[in-house]
Every structure is written in C-alpha cells, then in structure tokens.
Amino acid sequence: MSQADSATPFIQAVAEQVRIELAPLAQAIDQEGLYPGEFMRHLGALGGFGAALSAQDGGSGLTLAEQIEITTQVGRACGSTAFLVWCQSCCAWYLAHSPNAAVRGRYIRQVARGELLAGTGMSNAVKHLAGIEKILLRAQRNTDGSGYTVNGSLPWVSNVGDGHLAVVAASIEGEGYIMFAVPSTAKGFDTRGCLQFSGLEGTQTLNLRFHNVQVPNNDVLAHPNQFTEYIRRIKPGFVLGQAGMGLGITEGCLDVMRESNTSTAHVNMFLDDQEPDIAAQLALLKAQAATLARQAQEGVTPILPVLKLRAAVSELTLKAANSAVLHAGAKGYLALHPAQRRLREAVFVAIVTPALKHLRKEIHDIEQAASAAANGTQSDVALATH
Numbered sequence: 001m002s003q004a005d006s007a008t009p010f011i012q013a014v015a016e017q018v019r020i021e022l023a024p025l026a027q028a029i030d031q032e033g034l035y036p037g038e039f040m041r042h043l044g045a046l047g048g049f050g051a052a053l054s055a056q057d058g059g060s061g062l063t064l065a066e067q068i069e070i071t072t073q074v075g076r077a078c079g080s081t082a083f084l085v086w087c088q089s090c091c092a093w094y095l096a097h098s099p100n101a102a103v104r105g106r107y108i109r110q111v112a113r114g115e116l117l118a119g120t121g122m123s124n125a126v127k128h129l130a131g132i133e134k135i136l137l138r139a140q141r142n143t144d145g146s147g148y149t150v151n152g153s154l155p156w157v158s159n160v161g162d163g164h165l166a167v168v169a170a171s172i173e174g175e176g177y178i179m180f181a182v183p184s185t186a187k188g189f190d191t192r193g194c195l196q197f198s199g200l201e202g203t204q205t206l207n208l209r210f211h212n213v214q215v216p217n218n219d220v221l222a223h224p225n226q227f228t229e230y231i232r233r234i235k236p237g238f239v240l241g242q243a244g245m246g247l248g249i250t251e252g253c254l255d256v257m258r259e260s261n262t263s264t265a266h267v268n269m270f271l272d273d274q275e276p277d278i279a280a281q282l283a284l285l286k287a288q289a290a291t292l293a294r295q296a297q298e299g300v301t302p303i304l305p306v307l308k309l310r311a312a313v314s315e316l317t318l319k320a321a322n323s324a325v326l327h328a329g330a331k332g333y334l335a336l337h338p339a340q341r342r343l344r345e346a347v348f349v350a351i352v353t354p355a356l357k358h359l360r361k362e363i364h365d366i367e368q369a370a371s372a373a374a375n376g377t378q379s380d381v382a383l384a385t386h
C-alpha cells in the first residue's frame, strides 16, 4: 500500500470532523468573527497539524502532501479556518526543521497535537528578504550569552493571543537575523486588536508589540549563523502549505457552481469559467502541489516551481470564486450566500504573504538573474537570495 493510500482513512476522518463540527460554524466564523478554537483542538487531537512530522515529534509520519490535503478539506468548508490550519501546521514545520533541539523539545509535540495553538508572524521578514519592505523587529544579543532582547511591532498576526505561541523573526545589526518563538506570557510582549477586516475575522488576528522582550536561547529556532540555511529549508513548505487554502476554497466554489447548475444550467452554460474547466485545473494543481510537497519534505525542491504553483493557486481561486458568484446570480448576491464568503476568502489567498504581486516579483527576480547568469552579463544575486 502506498503512503497516499494509507493516508486515505485519516483524511476521511478529518473530512468527517470538518463536516460535523466546522461546516455548521462557517457562517458565524465569517459574520461574527467566531474563533474556532475547539475545532482546532479537536483537529489537533486527530493529527490534523502533524501529517508532515515524524511520530517522535507528535506527528503521523506522512508528508507535507497529506498536510495540504487536510488544509484542503478544511478550506472546502471554511477558508478562514484553513488559514488557521496552515498557521498551526506551519509552526510545527518550522519547529521540525529547527537545528536547535531545545526549542523543538519545548514545543513541537504540543503544537503538533493542537494543545498549544500557534501563529506565524513571518510576513514582514519574508517580504523583507524579497526586497519589499524593511524589517520591523530588532534584536540585540545579550552580553551574558543568555539570548536576545527584542523590540518593535508586527501589524497583523493570526492565531495568536492569550495562551498561544507566536513564531517571528528579527534582525540583529551586523549579524543578520534570528527566528524565535514567543509565548503570550513573555514580559514586555503585548497584543492589540486590529481594525475590522472584510473577511477572516475569525482568525484572531492581532497586532504584536515587543518592548525589551527577553528571548532565551532555548526559544530560538535559528541563530544568525543558522538563519540563511534554515530559511532555505523551510520556505518551500511555508509557501506550499498555503496551497491547501486555495485548493479547498476552489472546491467550495465548485460546490456552489454545481448547486446552481441544478436549476440554472441552461444560462450558466454561457459563463466563461465552467465547472468542468475549473475542476480539471484544480486536479492538475493538486497533483503538482503533492509532487512538490513530497520533494519539499525531503528538502530537495527548487523554489521557482513552488512560487509558480502558489501563484497559479491564487489565480485559480480568484477565477473560481468569481465564477461561483456569477453562477449563483441574485441568490449569490445575498449577504449570507456562501458565494459572497468565498469571494472574500479567495481574495485573502491572493493577498496574504506571499501575495500574488509578491510571488510575481520573486519569480521575475529569479528568472532575470538566471538569464543574466546564463548570458554571463550580471551577478546572480537574486539566485543566491531566494
């Protein structure tokens, strides 16, 4: 039996939990900003965040491909919660690949099992490393060697708050960067609410503030001398894991289209993006995502196809959500129709880091550098930094 076949009962159990527990909450999550903490804990107990982790780390010893399938199952019912599943499983991914045994030992099993809920505040650092914006957290090395002192703030980080963990990165002047975990109880660490979003209000997205926060060495995922190699190792998984959100939302859009076609197929057939076309493109992207995810699990995937896949998922999700709204017609224009929620969820897939514009910039930079290197005309700086 292949690994994919042996995962089938597990994925089915996740799908069942989503159907019973999450689907009935989707409207309250979207309209009332309900944070689905209980569902997250139940999903964690089922193994929903640890597919890509070894049994020793509290996972199920499958791969990132199965983790993406889990996120897809969640996204089919609720894109907002699929983002939370990505946040949690991505923190587990970071911990699993940290070269530092102390931080892994401290948190990985609890994060993998959903006993400690965790957010990833890496947008700013990832955008900074891609040359898009300046870094917002600054660290100083403590002179007694105990760790670092961190100051600054991050505008939007989801799945954080009281009793949660946050994983973030900071720059250290003259040395590079560190990546570290910070518990909500750390002295000098504070959260504030954000202005209301048009969607994703159920993700507990907060503003993180650091005032002389002490980060002990055993909370450090990567010290400056480990950071470059570490980011290179985790980034494909960080980017690919998000594909599950878009693939799941697209499945939800197909559900809307099929439902609408039961009564109005005779006019829906004149729309541009038909259900079989979207379904075929979805199947292709799912297969590509699974292949790349298995390579990312082994640490052998190049970044360029990963960025292209993630961009293609954003584009398909936007297309599917637009088509779902058009299929549903006036009924789909009702505030509580799922097609409206899908539209806002789809836009989020294309704006959360790496946003579609960010992906296209990175792809452009890498391709320019590769062609310059091939022509022997310019340095391969972009190739080295991505």
Ligand SMILES: Cc1cc2nc3c(=O)[nH]c(=O)nc-3n(C[C@H](O)[C@H](O)[C@H](O)COP(=O)(O)OP(=O)(O)OC[C@H]3O[C@@H](n4cnc5c(N)ncnc54)[C@H](O)[C@@H]3O)c2cc1C
Residues within 6 Å of the ligand: 087, 119, 120, 121, 122, 123, 124, 132, 133, 134, 136, 154, 155, 156, 157, 158, 159, 197, 199, 200, 203, 205, 351, 352, 353, 355, 358
């Ligand atoms: C609902 C919601 C949930 C989010 N959850 C997370 C999360 O869990 N973790 C996370 O790291 N990010 C999170 N983000 C941030 C997100 O990933 C993007 O960084 C954000 O949407 C801005 O991207 P952009 O491409 O529009 O920024 P750009 O248009 O490229 O940025 C414009 C300018 O705005 C400011 N700015 C924008 N984004 C940031 C940022 N992230 N840090 C610092 N300054 C910024 C900067 O001055 C920047 O130059 C969330 C955003 C939303 C709306």
